Amino acid sequence: MNxxxxxxxxxxxxxxxxxDDISFSVKEGEIFGFIGPNGAGKSTTIRTxxxxxxxxxxxxxxxxxxxxxxxxxxxxxxxxxxxxxxxYDNMKVIDLLKYSASFxxxxxxxxxxxxxxxxxxxxxxxxDDLSFGNKKKVxxxxxxxxxxxxxxxxxxxxxxxxxxxxxxxxxLEEENKKGATILFSSHILTEVxxxxxxxxxxxxxxxxxxxxxxxxxxxxxxxxKIEMLSKLHKDYFNIAGVNKLKLKGNTVNFIYKGDINAVxxxxxxxxISNIWIEEPDLxxxxxxxxxxxx
Ligand SMILES: Nc1ncnc2c1ncn2[C@@H]1O[C@H](COP(=O)(O)OP(=O)(O)OP(=O)(O)O)[C@@H](O)[C@H]1O
Numbered sequence: 001m002n003x004x005x006x007x008x009x010x011x012x013x014x015x016x017x018x019x020d021d022i023s024f025s026v027k028e029g030e031i032f033g034f035i036g037p038n039g040a041g042k043s044t045t046i047r048t049x050x051x052x053x054x055x056x057x058x059x060x061x062x063x064x065x066x067x068x069x070x071x072x073x074x075x076x077x078x079x080x081x082x083x084x085x086x087x088y089d090n091m092k093v094i095d096l097l098k099y100s101a102s103f104x105x106x107x108x109x110x111x112x113x114x115x116x117x118x119x120x121x122x123x124x125x126x127x128d129d130l131s132f133g134n135k136k137k138v139x140x141x142x143x144x145x146x147x148x149x150x151x152x153x154x155x156x157x158x159x160x161x162x163x164x165x166x167x168x169x170x171x172l173e174e175e176n177k178k179g180a181t182i183l184f185s186s187h188i189l190t191e192v193x194x195x196x197x198x199x200x201x202x203x204x205x206x207x208x209x210x211x212x213x214x215x216x217x218x219x220x221x222x223x224x225k226i227e228m229l230s231k232l233h234k235d236y237f238n239i240a241g242v243n244k245l246k247l248k249g250n251t252v253n254f255i256y257k258g259d260i261n262a263v264x265x266x267x268x269x270x271x272i273s274n275i276w277i278e279e280p281d282l283x284x285x286x287x288x289x290x291x292x293x294x
Contacts, residue, residue, distance in 0.1 A: 001028045001064075003150055003181040004049065008058035011044050018044040020205040021058070026183055026198075031176055033196030033213075034185040041205040042185040043083060046154050049183075050080055062150065076104060079148035083155040083185075085139040089128035093138055096127060097145060104146040115141040118167055133159040140168060144175065151175060151182045157191060169195055221257040223278040228252065229271040237266060255280075 004026040011018035019041040026032040034042050047053045049060050051071035060067045062074045087096060094112070101108035116123050121137045130138070136159045143151065151172070157165045172195065176182055186192050192199060199216065201209040209216070221243070228250045237245055241258025250273075256263050267275070 002026065002061075003028050003030075004032075004060070004062055004183060005064075006045070006049070006058070006060040009045065009048060009055050009060055010057045011048055011053065012056045017041075017205045018056075019048070019202075022202075022205075022207055023058075024200050024207060024210055026181060028181055029176070029179060030198060031172070031182040031184060031196045033192035033199040034183060034202060035187065035189060035192050035199055036202035037187055040202045042202060043154055044205075045202075046080075046152055046183070046185060049152065050075065050078070076146075077149045079143035079146065079151045081139050081143040081151075081153045081156050083158070085135055087127045087135065087138065089126070091127055092123075093121065093125055093127060093130070094123040096138065097123070097141055100142045101145055106146065108145045111145050111147065112141060115144055115171070118171060119164065120167075133161065133164065136160055137164070140171075144171065147175075147178075147180075149180060151180050153183070154185045155187070156184070157186070157188065165191070220280055221255040222260075223253075223255050223276075223280060224263070225251065225253050225276040225278075226267065226272055227274040229273055232270065236270070237263075239263065239266060 002025040004024075006022055006024055009022040010020055022041070022045055034045065036042055044053070048055050049062060049067055051067045051074075054068055063077065065074055067074060091099075093116075097108075097112050097116075101112065112123070115121075116137075119137045119140060121134060121141060125134075127135065127138065136156075140156070143153070153172075157168065160168060169191075172182060172184075182195075184192065184196060193213065196213055198210070198212050200207050231250055232247065232252065234245075234247050237252060237254060239262060241256050241262065242254050243256070245252065245254040
């Protein structure tokens with residue numbers, strides 16, 4: 001079953017572009033990453049899904065229901081963490097969370113304690129007295145306290161220190177194991193890489209790539225660095241699939257995309273002292289998509 005489904009979703013702000021013809025779906029139980037640089041259209045897509053803004057054209061469904069028509073009903077099953085959180089600063093954390101919990105028809109007290117404990121959040125402090133990162137934690141607890149079926153996170157880790165980020169990821173994985181579907185927007189690729197099953201890469205309002213995380217990495221090139229015992233002719237590795245070759249002294253660097261056996265045969269015919277074969281990280285793959293289409 002698809003928990004999220006968007007069809008040709010388009011949003012313009014007056015004459016300027018927000019998002020253009022966005023179509024994707026997220027299956028139940030999936031952790032789906034939405035990655036792209038500032039201004040690409042991540043927040044616009046998310047805000048449309050939450051019916052905080054309305055599409056110019058196209059449509060979106062959550063749990064099989066149109067978001068514009070069933071917004072309030074759908075939102076009860078969603079936990080949303082916006083990219084920027086604003087609160088009534090004078091309230092105590094616990095009062096704000098109890099107020100949030102009152103919108104759902106269940107007792108969330110134990111859950112609030114558990115989440116606050118895990119995220120190391122002092123419930124008795126005034127919101128005004130919290131640091132930016134601690135305010136973010138309030139948003140996290142607020143988004144997860146009703147054990148939503150769908151968790152939508154817009155740049156959720158900004159302001160969290162690495163230890164807290166890890167605790168937060170552990171929490172998300174825990175929720176996902178219990179069945180929650182997660183949509184995770186970010187421009188930080190390493191975190192998307194850690195967590196997500198599938199990603200959509202968004203650029204200037206359009207999805208430029210939609211792929212399983214594993215395929216995204218498999219279908220790309222590998223990086224080779226080879227140290228040889230003696231100097232080679234510069235054309236030795238001039239075979240199909242080899243790119244960006246650099247020969248310096250006895251060391252050759254290149255990237256390779258193609259049948260791995262072809263390049264391994266070439267390597268096995270020479271004497272080498274060391275070899276490194278590396279996968280590009282998501283950052284490099286991402287840069288590749290961006291520069292390729294510019
Ligand atoms: N309220 C608005 N009025 C006019 N233009 C807007 C508005 N909100 C967003 N935009 C424009 O829509 C485009 C997409 O913005 P959006 O905030 O969705 O991007 P984003 O990928 O979430 O970026 P960021 O990571 O910076 O939040 C941008 O060009 C932005 O300037």
